[in-house]
Amino acid sequence: MIAAIDLGGTRTKYGLVDDGKVVASSTCPSDARGSLERHLDEVVAHLRIMCVELQITLESCEGLGVLCTGLVDNRAMKVLSTNGKYDDAVDFHFSEWARERTGLPLRMDNDARGALLGEWRYGAGRGVDDLMMVVFGTGIGTAVLIDGKPLTGSHFSGGILGGHILVNSGGRQCTCGAVGCLESEASGWVLPELIRSHALYLESSMQGLDVDTIGFQELLAHAASGDACACAVQEHCFRMWGEALVSFIHLYDPQRIVVGGGLMNSPELVLASFRKTVAKFIWGDLDQVDLVAAQHPNDSGLIGAAALFYLK
Amino acid sequence: MIAAIDLGGTRTKYGLVDDGKVVASSTCPSDARGSLERHLDEVVAHLRIMCVELQITLESCEGLGVLCTGLVDNRAMKVLSTNGKYDDAVDFHFSEWARERTGLPLRMDNDARGALLGEWRYGAGRGVDDLMMVVFGTGIGTAVLIDGKPLTGSHFSGGILGGHILVNSGGRQCTCGAVGCLESEASGWVLPELIRSHALYLESSMQGLDVDTIGFQELLAHAASGDACACAVQEHCFRMWGEALVSFIHLYDPQRIVVGGGLMNSPELVLASFRKTVAKFIWGDLDQVDLVAAQHPNDSGLIGAAALFYLK
Structure with a gap:
């Protein structure tokens, strides 16, 4: 099971994915003008509730996957530019944040690149x-x-x-x-x-x-x-x-x-x-x-x- | 030493290249509306004369490299489409022709892709x-x-x-x-x-x-x-x-x-x-x-x- 977050411009999707199947998912407003860290903390709180409903713990997941718009350094796990969304996203230490809040390993990339990988591995590609x-x-x-x-x-x-x-x-x-x-x-x-x-x-x-x-x-x-x-x-x-x-x-x-x-x-x-x-x-x-x-x-x-x- | 041919739309360049240096080169009109096979035969005749002047033989070269415009299958060594140049180029068996006429192994590709490789290995790239x-x-x-x-x-x-x-x-x-x-x-x-x-x-x-x-x-x-x-x-x-x-x-x-x-x-x-x-x-x-x-x-x-x- 992977915990997944898709940070959109207007709403954020989050959910739990097992071998390409979405086991549970929901959305919340993005608040792209606010603080990314606060928003991510909220999303993790939602994910924990989702896990309770599935009778698992967030910590039992294999990892946390995060997609977001803009340029993403998928090696250093950093956002490089966002074209006006989440001003504090650039230089935010996603890996550190994920480790502190969830103990999970983090992977991240640009949202379209992630969608491509999803369709390649599990869909029309x-x-x-x-x-x-x-x-x-x-x-x-x-x-x-x-x-x-x-x-x-x-x-x-x-x-x-x-x-x-x-x-x-x-x-x-x-x-x-x-x-x-x-x-x-x-x-x-x-x-x-x-x-x-x-x-x-x-x-x-x-x-x-x-x-x-x-x-x-x-x-x-x-x-x-x-x-x-x-x-x-x-x-x-x-x-x-x-x-x-x-x-x-x-x-x-x-x-x-x-x-x-x-x-x-x-x-x-x-x-x-x-x-x-x-x-x-x-x-x-x-x-x-x-x-x-x-x-x-x-x-x-x-x-x-x-x-x-x-x-x- | 490599024998090299660059089949352009209006003129063909040919020459001998040693470790990224052009040792000898010349050009002739392309006649892109004519037969590619006849044109290539002429170019090889020119290359043989060039070799004589350098006191080598064409057969002593390591290979024959050919670039041309259009789509080139650089594995099967075939021209796939030429946008109106050399009608007989498509389905012409370049490798066979090179073996028959020169005994040399042939490599070929699109002209811009070749130029890129040249600049990458020996030039501004x-x-x-x-x-x-x-x-x-x-x-x-x-x-x-x-x-x-x-x-x-x-x-x-x-x-x-x-x-x-x-x-x-x-x-x-x-x-x-x-x-x-x-x-x-x-x-x-x-x-x-x-x-x-x-x-x-x-x-x-x-x-x-x-x-x-x-x-x-x-x-x-x-x-x-x-x-x-x-x-x-x-x-x-x-x-x-x-x-x-x-x-x-x-x-x-x-x-x-x-x-x-x-x-x-x-x-x-x-x-x-x-x-x-x-x-x-x-x-x-x-x-x-x-x-x-x-x-x-x-x-x-x-x-x-x-x-x-x-x-x-």
Whole structure:
């Protein structure tokens, strides 16, 4: 059994994972503007209660796996940069904290890299050693496995900044400091702005909604009901994402890409669109690349955090 | 001594390389619309004459290294696709041909991947195991070394299609079939079109030239002399290329990028522009990435073809 924590931007998932199966899990708000240490202490308290309910102790687990957004040094077990979340995460001594509070060995990594490992070992990526994971959520997370090893690069950012390829020179300002990133052109966090700034918004049925909190599911539902603004924004996003997949295939040459995140509540619609763009724009025979939905869209973080303990 | 052949789109270089030093070299026109087999036979005849001048025999060499554009299966020693060059290259049995004609063992790879290996072993990439090479010539060639191993991916295209990341949705038609590729937005082959279609071309001193054959050096020279059209096209290209380097750093996280190709006759001007764009747009601390000029801009192909024999 592994105790697993997936520190998200808006909520934290935690749970207990046994051989790739989530035995128990729950969530709590992230409070990413607060103190990470206090938040982690709270999560461990929740995990202890969860253990009591399962009639085990936290100390009997094999280890504690933690995923978080941003750049993570998965050797020194440190967060290197968070893009504005949990200011005290950088230089926080995760291993020391885990040892003091739980006595457990700790492994940690970036959340998308963890999700990739979870899908590779227990999900839609099984048996494929050149694998990519793309998670379309509030932001766009990516991770890459090359020849059975997670790409980390020389500053631990290898493979995980796919949301920040520059796709539109002079385009929208991104949270990362660049302009025209994939994320700032089409992602969950820019969706309200894409909708509001669209010429057709004035005639859209989405005007009645709180656009600031609109997600892909609402957008896709409005598009399905024929709303012209929703259709146009959906088409824009699908095109940008499909073209990004073409770039990723050209750059990494994976055998399979696992697509996850909130967008994948409508996997067939999304994958059909992506496959069409890839078939249209891909180099030569590279359209042999599999595009598949994540097998554990809701639990990939916890399964991935646990999978860190099975990496050589 | 290694006999080396670098099959380019417009001319073929060939020569003899000893421990990373080009002992003798020459070039001949490529005739990429003709037969590859006939062309290779001619090149071998030239190499034999070169050997006579050095008082050695071709058969006394350790091997024959061949680089070419397009996708190359560097295990089966076959060309997989050429993007319109040498129609008979695909399925041509290079190893058999080399054994029959020269008796030498053959190694082959994509030209940019070879150049990367040459710079890694004998040039500006020495001592760095997370390395990228970007060659700005007629097209844009890229290659990537990860943890001391060339990235090949699952279809031998890993790392070499960096010229075909999609940077401008709905942009210019590329030779590869996509639209808005880095190469079709800014590269040697699209340069005449970029110049001719620019609004300032009508007032440009470049009107007196044969624009179809204009290269980066002429463009940079006209820009340096204050020609407004040349300045604008140079600025456009530099910006697109600098932004592509940001994407490459975000995706591969190399420690160093070696920049080569015809563009690098003015290395300081080019690198200063690239460094500025990278510093502006890069994620967090990743501007620690070295951007350096290739050490063997003219011989990287031959040195690289020879370096194939030193790869584990």
